[in-house]
Amino acid sequence: MMNILRIASRNLMRYRRRTLLTVSLISLGVMSVLIFVSVAGSFRQMMIGQITDAMLGHVQLHRRGYVASTDSLPLNLNIKAAEAKKIASILEKMPQVEAFSTRIKFGAMLSNYTETSNIRLTAVHPKQEQVTLPLLAGRIKGTEIQSLKRGHLLIPEILARGMKIKAGASVVLVATNRDGSVNGKSFRVAGIVEGLSGPGGRDGYLHIDDARELLRIKGAEITEVAIRIKDSTSLSQVVGALKKTFDVKKTAGKKNAAKKTANKQPDAKTSKGEKPGKLEVHSWRQLSPFSTIAKMIDLLTLFVQIMLVSIVLISVMNVMIMAVYERIREIGSIAAMGVRPRTILRLFLVEGLLLGSVGTIVGIVVSFLTVFALSASGFTFSFGRQQGLLLNPTMEPSTVAIVALGVMVVSALASLQPAIKASRMDPIEALRHV
Amino acid sequence: MSVVSARELTKIYDTEGVPVPALSDASFDIESGSFAAFVGPSGSGKSTLLNLVGCLDRPTKGQLTVVGEDVTGLGRDDGARFRGQHIGFIFQDFNLIPVLSAFENVEYPLLMLRDWSAKRRRARVEELLKAVELESFADKRPSQLSGGQKQRVAIARALVTGAKLVLADEPTANLDRETALRVIRLMKKMRDDLGTTFIFSTHDPKVMDAAELIFTLEDGKLKEDGGAA
Numbered sequence: 001m002m003n004i005l006r007i008a009s010r011n012l013m014r015y016r017r018r019t020l021l022t023v024s025l026i027s028l029g030v031m032s033v034l035i036f037v038s039v040a041g042s043f044r045q046m047m048i049g050q051i052t053d054a055m056l057g058h059v060q061l062h063r064r065g066y067v068a069s070t071d072s073l074p075l076n077l078n079i080k081a082a083e084a085k086k087i088a089s090i091l092e093k094m095p096q097v098e099a100f101s102t103r104i105k106f107g108a109m110l111s112n113y114t115e116t117s118n119i120r121l122t123a124v125h126p127k128q129e130q131v132t133l134p135l136l137a138g139r140i141k142g143t144e145i146q147s148l149k150r151g152h153l154l155i156p157e158i159l160a161r162g163m164k165i166k167a168g169a170s171v172v173l174v175a176t177n178r179d180g181s182v183n184g185k186s187f188r189v190a191g192i193v194e195g196l197s198g199p200g201g202r203d204g205y206l207h208i209d210d211a212r213e214l215l216r217i218k219g220a221e222i223t224e225v226a227i228r229i230k231d232s233t234s235l236s237q238v239v240g241a242l243k244k245t246f247d248v249k250k251t252a253g254k255k256n257a258a259k260k261t262a263n264k265q266p267d268a269k270t271s272k273g274e275k276p277g278k279l280e281v282h283s284w285r286q287l288s289p290f291s292t293i294a295k296m297i298d299l300l301t302l303f304v305q306i307m308l309v310s311i312v313l314i315s316v317m318n319v320m321i322m323a324v325y326e327r328i329r330e331i332g333s334i335a336a337m338g339v340r341p342r343t344i345l346r347l348f349l350v351e352g353l354l355l356g357s358v359g360t361i362v363g364i365v366v367s368f369l370t371v372f373a374l375s376a377s378g379f380t381f382s383f384g385r386q387q388g389l390l391l392n393p394t395m396e397p398s399t400v401a402i403v404a405l406g407v408m409v410v411s412a413l414a415s416l417q418p419a420i421k422a423s424r425m426d427p428i429e430a431l432r433h434v
Numbered sequence: 435m436s437v438v439s440a441r442e443l444t445k446i447y448d449t450e451g452v453p454v455p456a457l458s459d460a461s462f463d464i465e466s467g468s469f470a471a472f473v474g475p476s477g478s479g480k481s482t483l484l485n486l487v488g489c490l491d492r493p494t495k496g497q498l499t500v501v502g503e504d505v506t507g508l509g510r511d512d513g514a515r516f517r518g519q520h521i522g523f524i525f526q527d528f529n530l531i532p533v534l535s536a537f538e539n540v541e542y543p544l545l546m547l548r549d550w551s552a553k554r555r556r557a558r559v560e561e562l563l564k565a566v567e568l569e570s571f572a573d574k575r576p577s578q579l580s581g582g583q584k585q586r587v588a589i590a591r592a593l594v595t596g597a598k599l600v601l602a603d604e605p606t607a608n609l610d611r612e613t614a615l616r617v618i619r620l621m622k623k624m625r626d627d628l629g630t631t632f633i634f635s636t637h638d639p640k641v642m643d644a645a646e647l648i649f650t651l652e653d654g655k656l657k658e659d660g661g662a663a
Contacts, residue, residue: 006545007546329529336523337547338519428485428490
């Protein structure tokens with residue numbers, strides 16, 4: 001085998017320019033995939049991290065129908081106190097759940113005594129919110145979320161700029177409660193919250209007890225529960241487990257349940273013997289429009305991978321077809337010398353594999369250096385309203401292994417047809433070839 | 435002892451459904467260590483006969499024994515194995531690999547057919563290059579060699595694996611007469627030194643004079659008086 005390898009590499013070096021060109025092309029393809037996957041993956045992970053760790057959490061629980069009408073922030077779809085207490089006790093016992101935060105969401109009017117504007121608000125238990133959304137603190141200027149006290153308000157940057165409100169300013173919130181009556185309360189602006197794309201990305205924050213007072217809510221009813229899970233890679237399993245616990249309800253009468261399901265909740269997916277529960281479970285993917293961008297990134301990655309396969313397939317196949325065509329007499333000579341057909345097949349396969357291997361190795365090394373340089377340079381970029389996002393691309397060993405293996409397999413496949421042709425050549429015909 | 439023994443060897447090609455006889459009922463024996471020639475005009479069946487003896491083709495009829503093995507029905511793979519063990523080839527157009535040096539061209543069959551160490555390979559190639567008086571041309575590529583030198587490299591390549599039988603199809607056809615005679619003399623010397631049987635085809639009367647055993651072919655038939663030099 002070492003001799004075959006030696007001859008194959010010597011054969012490739014006969015046509016240095018062609019070999020160099022093919023290897024460069026394969027390297028370029030490998031680099032495109034690895035650098036794209038690293039950069040896009042880093043962007044994707046960073047954005048997902050921002051969404052899950054600074055805004056939504058990994059999973060949210062709402063009363064059924066709330067998410068569909070979330071734009072109007074309906075207070076009549078809040079989760080009752082007893083239910084909220086039950087949820088909390090269940091979540092505390094779930095091993096997959098790291099932390100959770102109960103919230104009230106509502107709309108209000110914000111006044112700085114000269115101007116008034118609409119504001120969306122998320123009322124939180126500051127300590128719960130801090131552990132559930134560890135990156136939220138990074139979005140707040142002027143204070144920390146865990147030190148948010150009663151009477152304090154964090155307002156979104158867009159409103160602060162528009163209404164020229166600075167930290168320390170006095171403002172008034174006026175909100176309509178569930179019964180339609182209006183109530184107002186004075187606050188001191190404790191900080192400014194940086195905006196993020198997606199639902200809740202431009203919300204103001206206040207203490208949950210202030211919200212209850214403003215909205216005249218008695219008891220511990222809430223709008224939603226934001227949940228942080230321990231292992232974000234097991235999101236689907238955790239969502240499944242939470243849905244089993246909260247989203248469906250076992251019923252005794254199968255027929256009745258099915259009938260009710262069809263009439264009342266046509267969109268709810270339940271199996272026999274189950275009916276939709278009072279609550280809905282949504283992962284961040286269902287709540288954030290960024291999941292569409294994430295899917296697009298995945299699609300683009302797939303497209304770049306298909307491009308790589310095409311580049312390798314066409315370039316290796318082209319070189320190997322040329323090699324067989326140019327070396328017909330040589331194939332005849334070596335066949336006459338006694339080289340067996342399977343050895344000739346192996347020789348051409350190894351040549352194709354060598355092209356793929358060298359291209360892959362060069363591509364991986366250059367990609368690694370590029371990714372390292374990008375990472376070390378502290379490259380920042382803007383996404384929507386978010387400025388100065390730090391790109392931190394990394395090359396996952398599993399991605400490198402998959403790309404390398406893919407190129408090897410495609411190189412072998414691309415060389416197979418020319419190699420079979422060479423091995424099946426009649427030595428007499430080949431020796432007569434002009 | 436016969437190194438080649440043929441009995442009623444016949445080869446008929448099928449050209450677009452039309453049977454074209456290339457060789458008819460050829461029977462002959464060639465002893466080990468012979469320096470034999472198949473002679474005859476173009477299309478007389480010389481190359482067909484060499485291809486059959488070299489297991490590159492299979493006879494339509496008859497029986498063929500080479501180096502004591504019945505090769506009549508050898509398949510492609512077995513034929514290749516047999517050639518690798520016992521037969522060397524010399525071609526009219528030399529068929530050297532243009533990008534390899536003389537040394538590398540001679541070494542090539544060893545790399546492909548023998549699992550020898552680099553040291554053993556080097557010693558063997560140097561031995562053969564010395565034998566064909568090309569040791570000082572070891573690093574030259576075929577394009578830097580004359581026709582005669584190229585054919586000497588081809589002779590060394592044919593002998594490097596220790597073949598018992600070397601088949602040469604018109605080995606001097608592309609050489610001038612003087613060079614052709616030098617090549618033939620070298621082949622004979624190699625036969626004398628190594629005991630290898632040489633069988634070649636030619637239609638050059640001066641070259642055929644050097645053969646010790648001559649088989650004349652005409653229209654695919656071996657002439658009755660064939661065999662005497």
